[in-house]
Amino acid sequence: MLLSNLMKALTVALLLVGTFNSLPLIGQSILLQNMPARRVLSLNGSWNYIIDPYENGFYDYRREAFDQSKSGKGGYYDNAKPSSTQEEELIEYDFDKSQAMQIPGDWNSQDPKLLYYEGTIWYKKSFNLQPKAGKRYFLYFGAINYESHIYLNGKKLGMHKGGFTPIQYDITDRLSTTGDNFVVVKADNTRRPEEVPTINTDWWNYGGITRDVFIAETPQTYITDYKVQLAKNDPNTLAGYVQLSGEGRANQSVTLSIGEANISQKLKTDTEGRATFSVPARKLTRWSPQNPKLYAVTLRSGTDEVKDRIGFRSIETRGQDILLNGKSVFLRGISMHDENPLIPGRARGEGDLRMLLTWAKELGCNYVRLAHYPHNETMLKLVDEMGLLVWAEVPVYWTIAWENQATYQNAEQQLSDLISMGKNRASVVVWSVGNETPLGEPRLKFMSSLAKKARALDDTRLISAALELHRTPDNVMHVDDPLGEFLDLTSINEYAGWYWGGKPSEITKYTFDIKYNKPVMISEFGGDALAGYHGDANTRWSEEYQEALYQNQLKMLSTIKGLRGMTPWILADFRATRRQHPVYQNGFNRKGLISSTGTKKKAFYVLQDYYRQMAQQYDGK
Structure with missing residues (x-):
């Protein structure tokens, strides 16, 4: 029996690494630094796609994966065509006659029937590349949400988890000598409890190949x-x-x-x-x-x-000060999603990203929080160029499977990839290991381990996380999360005046009890307002309510002795499936200072004026 069980385990292990494929899986190790600088062939543009909710292209009728069979054949990744002109061979798919969509781009915004779709879609792109002697070639995807299986010329390159970090494979030995090639991607955005992020998030679960695809070329060494x-x-x-x-x-x-x-x-x-x-x-x-x-x-x-x-x-902390190049700085920030509110879907390229950053500069920001996941590599280069400090984050969000080792390894890999992608960007000053995670020993072990990993990978930046607080009946907000011991900043999310705490006028009754003698960052505060809807300061959802909320929040927060910055939630309205009120939300989180049509709400000008004052105090202008 023991021998039988060992043989079964060995068989499973061999299947997992692709031993029964005609070629072994390549696997992804260190990400090549600055891959876009080596681009030789863009694969952006029109890709054919097949919607596959039953995963017929991946599993046979007994739910066994085609790419783990002895032949490795039978899946959609074969891109099969009939072998005779009479088309007698039974093939129940055809990429070349299927619909097409633009890549990079999520599927939700390009096909109305896919607005809420979660599951598998297959993509295929044919390309011509004649490999040169003495050169190596790498296939690069900026991001695929969430689990992807990638094939070149019918052979599997590998599988990747994580919807916001780059994927790359050395394809030198897989390219056709004739120059005619095709790549097939199985993208699956199904939410699962053990993944990072988990099943519950407050942003749209955009599926597909959402960032640039290209082939890069290098010498042999x-x-x-x-x-x-x-x-x-x-x-x-x-x-x-x-x-x-x-x-x-x-x-x-x-x-x-x-x-x-x-x-x-x-x-x-x-x-x-x-x-x-x-x-x-x-x-x-x-x-x-x-x-x-x-x-x-x-x-x-x-x-x-x-x-x-x-x-x-240089960036460091000293007591409750943040020192940039040795000088105390106040981080005048705003939180941002990787989404253009004016055009449905993920931000599609530099134009979308530059627009968002220009809005942040107009607000008076010197700092942005790129929430709640790694943003585009292009974004990191733009903030370098435009002069904005950055908080960069991994999607350890709300409640994760804290005691699942595979979940931790996934989170650590996403953190490692984020640091690899951003370590040469001067703008990045904070690595964040998560957002609004609940207290508990398994969570503390998980999160503190991530903080230690970040510090081991990069000791030149600050480490933080967006912490929660707890309130007592005497209107005191206590910040005593034990994770704070492992962090350089005490960063807090608080929503007085919206989710709790009464009306905007009542916000100023609260005080803070903060355990740590570290710089304090308010990583989130805010409230929803539907642009163009007006009332008095007590009319929820109105611009006036949001305006009063910001006015009183800034009064309250200014009493914190160690306050050294903030990133209110959020720059612009963004799509969120959880937000279902048919009048005020309609599928949008309306906490943006800028509306989904690009209109600046009244609170925008409140924060802008405050940032002018802080710039004068810290920068002398």
Whole structure:
């Protein structure tokens, strides 16, 4: 019996790694840094798709996966065609005759019947690429929500979980020698209790391939990863590493050049292909929101060259102060979703993202919270350019399966990918490990482990999470979450005047009892208002109610001794399935300061005026 059970376990393990496929799964390890700089072929545009709620293209009638069978055949990923002109062979799908949708783009906003759809959709794209000798090729997806299975020319590359982090595979040995290729993606946005995020969220569950798709090219030995930033606790030193991959990665010469700063450093990789450096950096102009200075940085090794634009700044806390480049700063922020409120669906590209950031700048922000998941890699480069500090977050949101080890590993991987994607962006100053998670020992172990992981991966930024508070009958809001011991900031979500606390005029009766002697960030506050609906300050859903709420919130929050910033909820109205009031919400969370038609609500100007005052106090302007 024991031997039989062992054989069964071995068989399952082999199936999981794709041993019975004609080629093994590639697997994804370290994300190549700055992949868009290596783009050679965009796969954006029109993709054919098949809606598959029963997953007929993945499982046979006995619910066994085709790609785990001995032949690895039978699934939609084969992109099969009849073998004779009489079409005698039974094939019950045809990508080329199926509908098409635009990628990047979610399916919910492109096909009315898919508005609320959760399940599987298959995508197919044909492309022509003639591989060159001595080159390597990588297939890159900016994001696919949520679980994706990816196939090239009928062979599986791998499976990925997480709807907001990049996916990439080395496809060099999978490309057709004729140049004719096709990629098929199984995307499944089904919500599940053990996933990250879990089944309950307050944003729309947009499905599909929501960010750029392209193929990148490198030499056989290539620069995989690098970090070029100011050293922790030594803002006059530039420190980091360069990592090579490929058979010839050991004992290779690498050059780091920053021409404008007269920096040129020659390095040598070790046996694992890594070269570290430490360079004097006294003369580098520091990046800041007032002067978002970016330097052209070039890395070369052999025939490989990677160019990036990187800013250099220091960020730290001292007591209840946040110090940017050694100077106390007040973070005048706003929370944002990766969604253009004017056009249904996920933000589709740089134009959408730049519009959102321009609104934030107009509000008077020097800081944005990119909630509640990793945002587009393009967004991180734009905030660098436009001079906005960033809180970046993983979707450990509300209630997660705290005691499920696979759930933790998923969360840690998403955090690692987020840090990999953003570690060279000067704008990113806070890594957040979650939002509004309930107290409890399993949760504390889960969240504190994430905080430790973030610090181990990047010790040059601040670590935080959006915490909850609890109220007592004496109108005191207590902040004593034990997770706070592991964080650099005490960040709080509170909704006095909306979900509790009476009318806006009653907000100022509350006081705070905060356990930690750390900078205090109000990571959320706010209330809904339907743009154009007017009443007095006590008329819920009116612009006047939201206006009064902001006025009184700012009075209350200004009494916090260690207050060093805020990101009210939220810049713009966004779509949320939970928000069902047929008059005031109609599928939107209306807490935006800007409406779903681009109209600025009255509260926008309240916060704008407050930020002018704080800019004068901290920046002298």
